[in-house]
Amino acid sequence: MPVKKSIAIVASAAVLIAAGGTAIAIAQPRPAATTPAQGAAVSYEGLTVTGYVEAYSTTAKTLASRSKKLTSVGIDGINFTADGGAITAVTDEAYALLEQAHRTKDRAELLVGNFDDELGDFSPGIAANLLDSPANQQATASALAEEVRAHGWDGIQVDLESLESIVEKDGGYTDRVTAYLALVRAKLDAVSTKKTLSVAIMATAGDYRDLGYDPAGIAKSTDSIVLMAYDQHGPWEKTSGPVGGLPWVKSVLAKLLKSVPRSEVQLGIAGYGYSWPGKGDGTQYSAATARTIAKKDGARVHWSTTEHESYTTLKNGTRIWWSDAHAVDDRVKLARAQKLGGVAVWSTGLADPLD
Numbered sequence: 001m002p003v004k005k006s007i008a009i010v011a012s013a014a015v016l017i018a019a020g021g022t023a024i025a026i027a028q029p030r031p032a033a034t035t036p037a038q039g040a041a042v043s044y045e046g047l048t049v050t051g052y053v054e055a056y057s058t059t060a061k062t063l064a065s066r067s068k069k070l071t072s073v074g075i076d077g078i079n080f081t082a083d084g085g086a087i088t089a090v091t092d093e094a095y096a097l098l099e100q101a102h103r104t105k106d107r108a109e110l111l112v113g114n115f116d117d118e119l120g121d122f123s124p125g126i127a128a129n130l131l132d133s134p135a136n137q138q139a140t141a142s143a144l145a146e147e148v149r150a151h152g153w154d155g156i157q158v159d160l161e162s163l164e165s166i167v168e169k170d171g172g173y174t175d176r177v178t179a180y181l182a183l184v185r186a187k188l189d190a191v192s193t194k195k196t197l198s199v200a201i202m203a204t205a206g207d208y209r210d211l212g213y214d215p216a217g218i219a220k221s222t223d224s225i226v227l228m229a230y231d232q233h234g235p236w237e238k239t240s241g242p243v244g245g246l247p248w249v250k251s252v253l254a255k256l257l258k259s260v261p262r263s264e265v266q267l268g269i270a271g272y273g274y275s276w277p278g279k280g281d282g283t284q285y286s287a288a289t290a291r292t293i294a295k296k297d298g299a300r301v302h303w304s305t306t307e308h309e310s311y312t313t314l315k316n317g318t319r320i321w322w323s324d325a326h327a328v329d330d331r332v333k334l335a336r337a338q339k340l341g342g343v344a345v346w347s348t349g350l351a352d353p354l355d
Helices: 060-066 092-103 124-131 134-150 164-167 171-192 215-219 245-256 287-297 326-337
Strands: 008-010 046-053 072-079 106-112 155-159 195-201 226-229 265-268 272-276 285-286 303-305 308-312 319-322 341-345
Touching: 046 060, 060 092, 072 092, 072 195, 092 106, 092 287, 106 134, 106 195, 124 134, 124 164, 124 171, 134 155, 134 171, 155 171, 164 171, 171 195, 171 215, 215 226, 245 265, 245 326, 265 272, 265 326, 272 287, 285 287, 287 308, 287 319, 326 341
Parallel strands: 008 285, 046 072, 046 341, 072 106, 106 155, 155 195, 195 226, 226 265, 265 341
Antiparallel strands: 272 285, 272 319, 303 308, 308 319
């Protein structure tokens, strides 16, 4: 999921947040049309279609209304504890989403990551505590397998992010990630060989090992690798830009495909946007909210024919970039053209419905 979770999230179109003041540095947009070119309906045939849901903010009713194209649901519900030796408790809300996914005959994977609520972001320290200790690895892998056995999850997705700082100090962490996934695989197989293991990895046009991932090694233990091809730009940067521009998406995907079978890759797609205000912190918006803000402001919405995302500039200088249904369609087309195994949209509560 999105790397900078500490940014305020606005999913409701009824909420309007746009800071005033002098605009910060804004990247010049590429040549753009007012609206994207319209074509035939995009086919999802042959693709696994995963929709992520956040247990703390998405209800079973919302999932039911947006799951027409989904074949799998990734439920963001638990994390490794601060000491790396256990997993946090699965909430009733997460179990309700599991039941809803099975009600519509969709698969459901439980996500586990190194997100730290106090930090408001993914924690390298939690990952180090997990990976430095064979006892912690054994305990958490066993706990994940037991959770799958006890509650009927179809699999686990491991989401270890922001590992660059610990990898820079000790390159061995990359191999430890691979070894940990192999351990989780073995524990799941002891429950049932039909249970899946996937992993979400951050995107780079550089060396994936520098981020803590050995794609070829990971692929030996996992059923799929979700490439989080988003957060190319965000409000943590001074200059605005696309959430995951199509040229960048193609470059990070091409790098990954050098070492991983296409059929095992799911292309992670953003279904949200970010703002760059003149003053104050930026905000993460749902696609619908971004459109509503532009409409209320009387701002013209542009479609970048290069980045394949929408953007607007409000009267107060705030710039917003977002990935809407048209942007998702173009990335689904890319996944089909590249013969990938599937697509994964973050998130069901933020994105336009997959119709």
